[in-house]
Amino acid sequence: MAIKFNHLYANGILPSSRPKQVSRGKYDFAVAYPDPKSFPTDEIISSLKDAIKANPDYLAIYPPQQGNALLRDYISHKIDRDRSIKVNSDQIILGNGSGQSIDMICSVLLNAGDAVITDQYVYGGTLNTLRRHSAKIIGVKSDEYGMDPENLSHTISKLSQQGTPPKFLYLIPTFQNPQGWTLPLDRRQEILKVCNEFGVPILEDDCYFDNRYEGEPVTSIYDLDQENSVIYVGSFSKTIAPGMSVGYMTGPNEFLDRAMFVKSGRVSEFAAMAVYQYSVNYLDQHISEINEIQKNKRDAMLSALGENFGNKAKWSHPEGGLYIWVEFDDQVDITELHQNSVNDIDVGFHPGTNYSPDGIDGKHFIRLCYGFNQPDEIKEGISKLGDYLAKKGVI
Amino acid sequence: MAIKFNHLYANGILPSSRPKQVSRGKYDFAVAYPDPKSFPTDEIISSLKDAIKANPDYLAIYPPQQGNALLRDYISHKIDRDRSIKVNSDQIILGNGSGQSIDMICSVLLNAGDAVITDQYVYGGTLNTLRRHSAKIIGVKSDEYGMDPENLSHTISKLSQQGTPPKFLYLIPTFQNPQGWTLPLDRRQEILKVCNEFGVPILEDDCYFDNRYEGEPVTSIYDLDQENSVIYVGSFSKTIAPGMSVGYMTGPNEFLDRAMFVKSGRVSEFAAMAVYQYSVNYLDQHISEINEIQKNKRDAMLSALGENFGNKAKWSHPEGGLYIWVEFDDQVDITELHQNSVNDIDVGFHPGTNYSPDGIDGKHFIRLCYGFNQPDEIKEGISKLGDYLAKKGVI
Numbered sequence: 028m029a030i031k032f033n034h035l036y037a038n039g040i041l042p043s044s045r046p047k048q049v050s051r052g053k054y055d056f057a058v059a060y061p062d063p064k065s066f067p068t069d070e071i072i073s074s075l076k077d078a079i080k081a082n083p084d085y086l087a088i089y090p091p092q093q094g095n096a097l098l099r100d101y102i103s104h105k106i107d108r109d110r111s112i113k114v115n116s117d118q119i120i121l122g123n124g125s126g127q128s129i130d131m132i133c134s135v136l137l138n139a140g141d142a143v144i145t146d147q148y149v150y151g152g153t154l155n156t157l158r159r160h161s162a163k164i165i166g167v168k169s170d171e172y173g174m175d176p177e178n179l180s181h182t183i184s185k186l187s188q189q190g191t192p193p194k195f196l197y198l199i200p201t202f203q204n205p206q207g208w209t210l211p212l213d214r215r216q217e218i219l220k221v222c223n224e225f226g227v228p229i230l231e232d233d234c235y236f237d238n239r240y241e242g243e244p245v246t247s248i249y250d251l252d253q254e255n256s257v258i259y260v261g262s263f264s265k266t267i268a269p270g271m272s273v274g275y276m277t278g279p280n281e282f283l284d285r286a287m288f289v290k291s292g293r294v295s296e297f298a299a300m301a302v303y304q305y306s307v308n309y310l311d312q313h314i315s316e317i318n319e320i321q322k323n324k325r326d327a328m329l330s331a332l333g334e335n336f337g338n339k340a341k342w343s344h345p346e347g348g349l350y351i352w353v354e355f356d357d358q359v360d361i362t363e364l365h366q367n368s369v370n371d372i373d374v375g376f377h378p379g380t381n382y383s384p385d386g387i388d389g390k391h392f393i394r395l396c397y398g399f400n401q402p403d404e405i406k407e408g409i410s411k412l413g414d415y416l417a418k419k420g421v422i
Numbered sequence: 423m424a425i426k427f428n429h430l431y432a433n434g435i436l437p438s439s440r441p442k443q444v445s446r447g448k449y450d451f452a453v454a455y456p457d458p459k460s461f462p463t464d465e466i467i468s469s470l471k472d473a474i475k476a477n478p479d480y481l482a483i484y485p486p487q488q489g490n491a492l493l494r495d496y497i498s499h500k501i502d503r504d505r506s507i508k509v510n511s512d513q514i515i516l517g518n519g520s521g522q523s524i525d526m527i528c529s530v531l532l533n534a535g536d537a538v539i540t541d542q543y544v545y546g547g548t549l550n551t552l553r554r555h556s557a558k559i560i561g562v563k564s565d566e567y568g569m570d571p572e573n574l575s576h577t578i579s580k581l582s583q584q585g586t587p588p589k590f591l592y593l594i595p596t597f598q599n600p601q602g603w604t605l606p607l608d609r610r611q612e613i614l615k616v617c618n619e620f621g622v623p624i625l626e627d628d629c630y631f632d633n634r635y636e637g638e639p640v641t642s643i644y645d646l647d648q649e650n651s652v653i654y655v656g657s658f659s660k661t662i663a664p665g666m667s668v669g670y671m672t673g674p675n676e677f678l679d680r681a682m683f684v685k686s687g688r689v690s691e692f693a694a695m696a697v698y699q700y701s702v703n704y705l706d707q708h709i710s711e712i713n714e715i716q717k718n719k720r721d722a723m724l725s726a727l728g729e730n731f732g733n734k735a736k737w738s739h740p741e742g743g744l745y746i747w748v749e750f751d752d753q754v755d756i757t758e759l760h761q762n763s764v765n766d767i768d769v770g771f772h773p774g775t776n777y778s779p780d781g782i783d784g785k786h787f788i789r790l791c792y793g794f795n796q797p798d799e800i801k802e803g804i805s806k807l808g809d810y811l812a813k814k815g816v817i
Binding site for chain 2: 029031032038040041042043045058060061062063066068072075076079080083085086087088089090093117122123124126127130131134135136137141156159226227228254255268269270272273279281282283284285287288291292293294295296297298300301
């Protein structure tokens with residue numbers, strides 16, 4: 028006999044199968060990794076050693092709930108230098124990657140059924156978090172420069188008229204995942220203006236900012252904002268490694284106090300100490316190095332796409348980040364091919380449906396990541412994918 | 423001008439000041455640390471090095487949402503060996519310390535206003551988590567052997583009659599925090615019987631199990647249970663260090679699937695790899711060593727209490743863990759003295775009110791931890807505290 032749990036679960040709680048190991052292709056254009064060969068093992072370990080030596084008690088005592096103070100101080104200086112964000116270390120909250128920060132922000136702002144605006148195609152991890160919070164997710168169309176401010180204004184108006192004004196706008200303004208574009212300055216200003224007008228906060232997810240390998244940085248929305256309405260999220264996952272699981276947020280003080288209310292668990296002090304000391308000693312140099320590597324990989328993928336996809340598809344030309352967004356003829360449905368391509372040709376990619384709020388829209392798009400494989404492998408893989416898609420009548 | 427957030431916050435979200443650094447006494451009997459001098463820096467770093475060498479890609483790719491597979495496998499073997507808990511690695515979910523696990527369990531089971539049963543005095547971190555989930559927390563009295571099964575049965579009956587049957591019972595059966603007792607086998611059986619009868623799951627927080635330095639281990643409630651009704655939580659915070667922030671949970675499969683639904687963020691793979699390799703190489707030996715150290719510290723504190731508190735107070739004699747629970751005359755109100763003692767005599771401790779569901783009950787109790795200071799310091803500190811309490815008329 029077993030006791031029954033069914034009547035004990037809270038409202039809205041669904042089963043979510045514990046994920047099995049997903050099979051990955053040799054040509055893994057699916058998941059967004061930074062270059063695995065450039066993980067700086069020796070420097071990270073020597074940094075950790077130095078950090079423990081400098082503060083031998085830190086691991087034995089419970090770290091502050093907000094996270095390691097030295098790392099928060101480093102972050103406050105870095106985002107001031109790079110993004111003109113002027114906050115002190117007390118205004119930084121560490122999280123496990125940016126994922127925990129985004130989850131906390133949802134916990135602070137969302138009751139079940141509340142509306143949230145995103146891009147028409149946007150990072151699937153955030154979509155899943157919004158779904159878990161039972162949000163009504165509304166996607167706004169973009170062109171090659173990013174979200175269209177007029178569409179945004181129209182969408183907010185409509186939602187407000189329906190009595191469900193959006194709780195916030197989620198944006199990845201730089202090297203958007205999956206679409207690859209970077210919002211130009213004037214777009215950022217226009218979007219901010221619309222949001223300020225309607226009193227809608229913006230969640231600016233700037234986790235790819237450091238991954239720029241050409242062109243000039245664009246001012247952060249946080250910096251443009253005069254109304255204290257932007258919550259800003261960053262991460263070390265794409266500069267050091269996803270396995271560190273160290274990210275951060277800042278925003279209006281009253282908001283941060285509420286984020287602390289919902290924060291559970293502590294960021295590993297062990298990881299935070301390593302990230303801090305490594306960043307002080309090596310991060311700027313490391314970022315230059317990985318950007319050089321990623322640029323070569325991007326170029327390899329762009330040229331392979333040109334050779335193999337020809338004029339049967341369109342794709343983005345990102346100045347940074349890790350993604351190329353490919354659009355096929357709008358009659359194409361890529362979802363079944365996607366399921367077979369790892370088995371058939373050892374090539375992994377994500378279908379566009381992974382990035383749409385309803386999980387249905389996006390059938391004629393795919394997202395390709397160029398972080399994992401080496402340039403030669405990228406060329407091989409794209410050539411295999413091109414042949415495969417041609418054989419299946421997609422291109 | 424600033425946009426207004428007030429109307430945007432979700433129901434039940436309160437501000438929670440970002441904590442300032444709390445001032446700690448030289449004699450720090452307040453917070454529960456394992457012995458800081460015994461943190462095995464060199465072994466942890468060499469283990470981490472080995473772990474990265476064995477799996478150089480693990481940090482570059484996103485770890486499984488459930489957490490590092492090797493560590494989950496190690497845990498499944500350890501809790502089988504030590505607690506006769508027979509689960510495989512797929513039935514383990516890693517969390518940031520045990521805190522994140524307990525928070526996930528609350529998310530799965532609690533709507534606002536739901537009742538949860540705990541001890542009359544219990545771990546403040548769990549009380550805070552329950553409060554954040556707007557639970558109605560009901561404390562059940564214990565004697566020197568722990569929670570009284572008759573009281574428990576009466577409490578569940580009453581709650582059920584009121585139409586708010588408890589969603590679960592939270593227990594720290596071994597070296598309870600703060601009271602120090604360990605539930606004997608017959609108590610565990612009786613408590614389990616009551617809970618099974620009423621269909622109430624038990625959350626067994628076994629995070630001190632390894633910290634036994636005398637007497638025989640008592641069977642886990644999970645092992646006694648025949649009705650698949652126990653959710654089990656453990657941690658490496660008290661065996662390796664709080665700064666690792668690595669804990670875990672297991673339980674009925676259908677429950678674990680729901681826990682995955684609410685899980686946000688990933689446990690640092692960096693910390694998990696170090697914990698795994700260190701545990702395989704050194705943990706058993708390390709636990710013997712720290713238990714020897716803690717036993718000496720406990721003995722130092724018990725003998726100092728005998729010398730300085732005499733018959734003016736009663737205190738527990740724990741066979742493990744980190745806490746001694748001291749009861750003064752029930753007219754005593756220790757809360758004000760507690761606030762001054764760090765400044766006045768450099769001695770830190772926690773008042774009993776930190777451990778009661780209403781935060782009011784417990785004024786004539788204090789919790790003393792003996793993990794941080796060395797035995798000589800413990801004797802000095804307790805002597806200072808005894809003089810201070812005598813001067814203030816408490817003892």
